[in-house]
Amino acid sequence: MKDNCKRIRQLLDAQSMETALDQMASSVAQLVSSKDNVLVLGMASRGIPLAKKLAKRLSERFQLEIPCGSLDATFYRDDFHYRKPLAVTEMRITEMPASVEGKTVILVDDVLYTGRSARAAIQAILDMGRPAAIRFCVLVDRGHRELPISADVVGLSVTTLPNEEVRVCVEPDDPESAVYLVQVENV
Structure with missing residues (x-):
């Protein structure tokens, strides 16, 4: 963690993160009506490695390759103009392996x-495009919703x-895989 925060406690270690992902994959498998029509999308930035892990588990469970992509929806945010200016001002959809048209899209993020x-x-x-369904999965739900959004799998x-x-840390992007509750300094 590179910013100004103080760790309060560890919520998940690497092993408990893997266990949570196993349980999430089981829950997602129950939500999917057609395993042949699934696309997993990770939200930038920590949702992307989590989506890859989830897609791998689903591929093993369904015994077929589940496509996994990533998207950065920064410019779609309704509060975009109120946030800190970005150094990069272009949309970064890093990987879209298949059309969303008619698919069950499993949208993955680290924290809701x-x-x-x-x-x-x-x-x-x-x-x-027009997906058949969008199912939302998050590793951690911390509450405090401002919009009527909930995750299908938590x-x-x-x-x-x-x-x-x-704060979610995921190897290899971070030095470790863990989830921490942190106290943020007022800026």
């Missing part, structure tokens, strides 16, 4: 908080205070 990122990602998906639910956040 206000619901704004999920709403933006759903809009980005709908701009690419690995862990945790209650946070206004000055707390949940």
Whole structure:
């Protein structure tokens, strides 16, 4: 964690993250009506490696290759103009292995908080086509919703205070795989 925050406690270690992903894959498998028509999409940035792990588990479970892609819905956010300016000002859809048209899209993110990122990602998906369904999966739901968005599959639910956040670390992007509850310094 490179920003100004103080770790309060570890919520998940590497092994418990893997266990949560196993349970999430089982739940997703029950939500999918046709295993031949599934597309997993990870939301930038920590949702992408989690989506890859989930797609691998689903591929093993269904015994067929489940395509996995990624998307950055930053410019679809309704609060885009109120956030810190970005160094990169272009849309970064890094991988779209298949059309969303008629697919059951499994949208994966690391943390669900206000619901704004999920709403933006759903809009980005709908701009690419008309999926049969979108199912939303998050590793951690920390509450404090501002929009009526909920996840279909949740690995862990945790209650946070206004000055707390949940930080997800995933190897190889981070030095370790773990989830922490952190206290954020007021800026």
